[in-house]
Amino acid sequence: MDNEISKNQSKGASDLSNENTFKIVDGRKYHNENNSIYFLPSDNEEIDRLHLQHYMQKNIYQRNFFAPVEHLLKQEGAKVLDVGTGAGSWLFEMAADYPKAKFIGVDISPIHSSHIKPNNAEIIKGNVVERLPFDDNTFDYVFQRFLSPGIPENKWPFVINELVRVVRPGGFLEVLDCEYKASTMGPATTKILDAVFVMFQEFGLDPNVCYKLQNYLKENEQLHDVHCEIKKEIDTKDAEELYKLYSKNYVIATKGFKSKLMSIMKISNDEFDNLVEKMGEEYVKLKTFSPQVRVYAQKKTNYCDNLKFL
Ligand SMILES: C[S@@+](CC[C@H](N)C(=O)[O-])C[C@H]1O[C@@H](n2cnc3c(N)ncnc32)[C@H](O)[C@@H]1O
Structure with missing residues (x-):
């Protein structure tokens, strides 16, 4: 790890489990950080779900990123932040895939397995709602995916500024998030997604933030060339199978915030389990998909130069 990145980071990946504090609720492990409202679990089941979700995403898009950074990633010492x-x-x-580049992951509650970590990757603890532990202009490429359950609505402008701050001039930023409703929803799905919507509002989160991302990037005067792509359905040739995986992923995720949803819907444990099972079936039958919005942009190279003439 070179000094430029490492000078702000205190712990290596293997030290992180000692640094995290957790709480157990209904047999699932959750982070216990005071300064985060993130409500999904931090345990082995969640690790498996996130890996499943990642490969599902990869198959849906047939790639891992959209920003035009391939040439940067192939350069010796290119720096990437997730x-x-x-x-x-x-x-x-x-x-x-890009062994010449250096990859840093930051998370409020890192839960990776260090056994599968490539040598050119590190994960450190950090909260994007506070200041990220990196100097200005550090990374060639900054990526953020599915963080809407962790960022309060009023913190998004700050978060976007933080992401832009740590990208170097000429580097790229890419953010992907999803809606928490879907175009075709069965009755069980509607009931659950309505409750998810209420839960987001109760936590001060923004369930519609994916549709605001483009404006956040456009409003940032250090960025230009803002692109926005919306995916409303799975359209690959193995879509049938992917919809099954998509359903499985959503069912597992929903069980991860069971107690909160049960109290919003005022239903029993058995009623919840039945409802989630029905939702899973509806997802497959009706090809339910929550739209995903991906935005990416480049940090201007001449932004500082322009400021000199103001
Ligand atoms: C839904 S998971 C997505 C993980 C990963 N981006 C992916 O797509 O596979 C969201 C992750 O964001 C982390 N997180 C939530 N709030 C955060 C915050 N304020 N700062 C940093 N990480 C946060 C959670 O701990 C969790 O690991």
């Missing part, structure tokens, strides 16, 4: 890296699924695959 914000909210989770199990490190995206990070580790990218690190293996």
